[in-house]
Amino acid sequence: MPDPRSEAAVPQSDRGGRRLAPAAAVLLAVTAALAGPGAGGSAAADTPETAPAAAVSCPSVKMRMAIPTRAPLLDWSENLGFDGGGNVWIARSLRNVVERFDRDGHVVTSVPVTSPGAVRIGPDGLLYVTFGNSPIAGAARRGGVLRFDPSADSPQPEVFVSGLGQANGAVFDGDGNLYVADTGSNTVVRIHRDGTIDTDWTERARTALAAQGPGADGIVVAGNTLYVTLLESPTGRVVALPIDDPGRASVAVDLAAAPLSTPLLPDDLAIAAGGLLYIATGTGQFVRADPLTHTSCLLTTDQPITSVTISPTDASTFILGTEGGDVLLAHLLAS
Secondary structure, eight states: OTTTTOOOOOOOOOOOOOOOOOOOHHHHHHHHHSOOOOSSSSHHHOOOOOOOOOOOOOOOEEEEEEEEESTTTTTTTEEEEOTSOOOOEEEEEETTTTEOOOOTTTEEEEOOOOSSSOOEOTTOOEEEEEOOSSSSHHHHOOOEEEEEETTTTSSEEEEEEEEEEEEEEEOOOOOSOOOOOOOOOEEEEEEESSSSSSSSHHHHHHHHHHTSOOEEEEEEEETTTTEETTOOTTTTTTEETTTTOTTOOOOESSSOOOOOOOOEEEEEEEEGGOOOOEEEEEEEEEEEEEEETEEEEEEEEEEEEEEEEEEETTTTTEEEEEEEEEEEEEEOOOO
């Protein structure tokens, strides 16, 4: 079994050889400051025609630094997530570690993980982290998922599943199945609660995604539908993948109005009340999209963004990870 605890590698969204923070109390304080004044059958045949994303109204956004990088690029914040206690954990790809921060922005817990990707709380209260999120690990099938008790004084990670490719984004469905986006193989891997892989489902997803574009990356769930970003799509595509029939993939939204125009490199994403998607892009745009109307709008433009999650203390505030390592807060202002 591969040891996911120490390999330096370029993160998955490195496009040219380069490639939180506070606990809930800090996020609440910062949020308060921000709010104050101042588809079936063959995938190729059944892909529906979908209009490119049209401009729709977006609210104004107020940006704020949550945690500045300690070392630009070396602190690359690939992903972030919260444990059951509201503590935020940051995946630092180039440091090969997942870190928990205290309310003063200091690291209080570090768990070694090789090329970490998604950080997700599981139905059992454990924290699940994808590892091997690099092209090198993906090619060697050294990706997988580990898990640990985030409340432990010294968390001891154990491998939940191994032998995957470039394990990147992840999400649990309502039944406790885990879905992992394998960027290198351009598929979504379905993993049962006992750690076994649903190979038939996974292969059907692979075939369907091949007709949509390359680079399965971020993934969220809404009922029976998975939404998957395609990092390398020339139109910044997000795909809808039905859980009960993964062969019927369809276009949820194309973020770019024309091929190779920004926003591009859709990475991680979050889903909010009402089913709206909030998408981080490697070209620096933070985008909101409606997968039902196939439209999107630009919330803000900043440095290249790797990840996004919703604050547990304020549904109008999003925490963003970046390639440079900064962790940002984006607060949606009332219109």
